[in-house]
Amino acid sequence: MNGAKIVVTTEGGQPVEEVTSNAQGAWDVQVEDPGKFKVTLDVSTIPQNAAPRGGVNVRTPTVFEGNCSTVLFPLDPKGAGGQPQQEATGQSSFWGQAAQLTFEGVNLGLIIALGALGLSLIYGTTGLTNFAHGELVTLGAVIAYAFNVGFSIQLIPAAILAVVVAGALGYGQDRWFWGQLRKRGTGTIAMMIISIGVAILLRNLIQFFFGAQTESFTDYNTQAGITVGPISAAPKNFWAIGIELAVLVVVGLALMKTRTGKAARAVSDNPALAASSGINVDRVIRIIWTAGGAIAALAGVMLGLSQSLKFTMGQDILLLIFAGVTLGGLGTAFGALIGSLVVGIFIQVSTLWVPPELKSVGALAVLIIVLLFRPQGILGRRERIG
Amino acid sequence: MDWLTILTTTVHAAIGWETVVYGLAAIGVNIHFGYTGLLNFGQAAFMAVAGYGLAVSVTVMNLPFWIGILVGLAAAAVLALLLGIPTLQLRADYLAIVTIAAAEIVRLVFRSVYFKDIFGGSDGRRGFNTDFYAMNPYPPGRYGIGPFGFGERTMWLLTVGWIVVLLCCLVVYLLMKSPWGRVLKAIREDEDAVRALGKNVFAYKMQSLMLGGIIGCFGGFFYGLYNGSVQPDVFGTEMTFFAYTIVILGGAARVFGPVVGAMIFWVLFVFIGNTLAELVANGYIPFMSTIQVGPIRYALVGLGFILLLVVRPQGIFGDKREIAIDAR
Secondary structure, eight states: OOEEEEEEEETOOOOOEEEEEOSSSSSOOOOOOOOEEEEEOOGSOOOOOOOGGOOEEEEOOOOOOTTTOOOOOOEEEEOOHHHHHHHHHHHHHHHHHHHHHHHHHHHHHHHHHHHHHHHHHHHHOOOOTTTHHHHHHHHHHHHIIIIIIISOHHHHHHHHHHHHHHHHHHHHHHIIIIIHHHTOOOHHHHHHHHHHHHHHHHHHHHHHHHOOOOOOOOSSSSSOOOOTTEEEOHHHHHHHHHHHHHHHHHHHHHHHHHHHHHHHHHHOOOOHHHHTTTTTHHHHHHHHHHHHHHHHHHEEEHHHHHHBBOOTTHHHHHHHHHHHHHHTTTHHHHHHHHHHHHHHHHHHHHHSSSSSHHHHHHHHHHHHHHHHTTTTTTOOOGGTOO | HHHHHHHHHHHHHHHHHHHHHHHHHHHIIIIIIIIIIOOOOHHHHHHHHHHHHHHHHHHTTOHHHHHHHHHHHHHHHHHHHHHHHHHSSHHHOOOOHHHHHHHHHHHHHHSSSSSSHHHHGGGGGGOOOOOHHOOOOOHHHHSEETTTEEEEHHHHHHHHHHHHHHHHHHHHHHHHHHHHHHHHHHHHHHHHHHHHHOOHHHHHHHHHHHHHHHHHHHHHHHHHHHHHOGGGGSSSSHHHHHHHHHHHHHOOTSSSSHHHHHHHHHHHHHHHHHHHHHHTTTTTTTTTOOGGGGHHHHHHHHHHHHHHHHHTTTTTTGEEEEEEOOOO
């Protein structure tokens, strides 16, 4: 709806900004601090023959640090909204909302799955629980941002470049750091503690270069939404889901069918036996690190596309990745996939009942409950946990 | 370059409130990691529930100060139980993941708008330290030598703080000499052997988790008392990570390791931070802005931590044979 005036104020009534919606009916207000805001649609600026649904023209969304909050004003033809029809709207809106949230959950779950796959493969082949994996996700997003904004490259080539660079960094990380530690005979627990140091180092280096603010890519910011059944989303989200699925399928097939994939699974099962049957374990691990870094970077780009970029984005999603991996079974690639999807959908759908800011709490609580009842996860094997 | 300020802040850091707070957190981590081999990455959660336990009892429920302290201690003990039951039977990485997740849950709940009436959202709670400073025996004034010194409030906090630190060290010393402490060290070395000797490993681990959490929780109290407030984002992953850096720097499984580690850590942290800030402010480092000093300081801690673990995992006073990092 073109030309509708929207007034945004803080909860206390302090004016923030007044905007007018564009030709697609979309509008966007940047706010400084998280908190509760009051959004009012000026009824006199919308066409004569339409009215806001249920007569409500005020919304009070809560905006959280680093996240966008969406405010929609559904419009009905004037006079059409009678009493029985409103009840019907209330019914379908719950299921519509559930479907919408499931869709968003699938998107989030696939992003988590990309991260979880890398984490799981690295854990499987090297025994390292890598607490710095979240920073690889951030790194991918930030590199893509640097190409996208710094060098004004369109987002798709920028994302491809970022994935390539991140893959190279993953290779380098194993070649000059983790590989060297393995050669020294550093234990897996020591490496896990070291990885926390790596996480702190990388996270703060990223903050040093990127800053503490929240950014978004320059492309695909204001896409008009399309509606498929009960779901309405920007086309970029459909594309994102498609790309994520395609990458996961390709990696899965590579693990099942190719020589390297088989070798990787052999190394996960038993490194010593794999080495004695002629597999070059170091080479396999290096490939896994390269691939892990690259798909983590892709997860970062997708996360930046569907939410926004911040230096803590990886740190925040890392715990969800852990939840997904634990749910699926630590060290199993396909378990990680299923677990992540469950976690993603669970998080989004749970916002039907819990406040959105606490949605991650639910997922992490599930992580703890899973450990209580089935510590090996869905696809894990008992022997790995003891 | 204001060298005098750098010098005084650095000297103050050696015995200042940060050293007390992080020293206590590190003594707790030392019991978990150094003596028992437990990887508790949620020490910040223990400090948070302690600080908030005190703050919420005093400000929201209008309970007396000492009841607030008891509430904080009880909250830490309950948290230890909740964390320990699902994870202490499992391998080390699971405890690490669960504790880090639990710390994040605690932080998110404390900062949520939903519970704002109780925990105060991202602003936290303030105004609960009046009773503590009402007990202050020092008359108003400044105590110290030359440029070094503290006001009477800080003196009171530091006096109580260091008494608690020394008491905790004494407790650790006596406990680790006792048969109970020897069982803990044996669990760190070989859990199965201890089990074979008929000891209830799970119970010992739980007691260790609880004791370390409760000692760390005093760090949470002193944080709240010095700053007069608690905010959720203070108790993030970084806090736990600093405590680990301190333990490894000083030497794990040493009674005074965490205390000396905390002193050295804060002296270096404050000295490097302030020197960098001064250099940047005076234009000696043209490619950096003053806001960037914060992250670079943290990045240096990360780098130092990695180097320490790679080159000298036993820290300054530790014994390499007593480090639990090569287990399983």
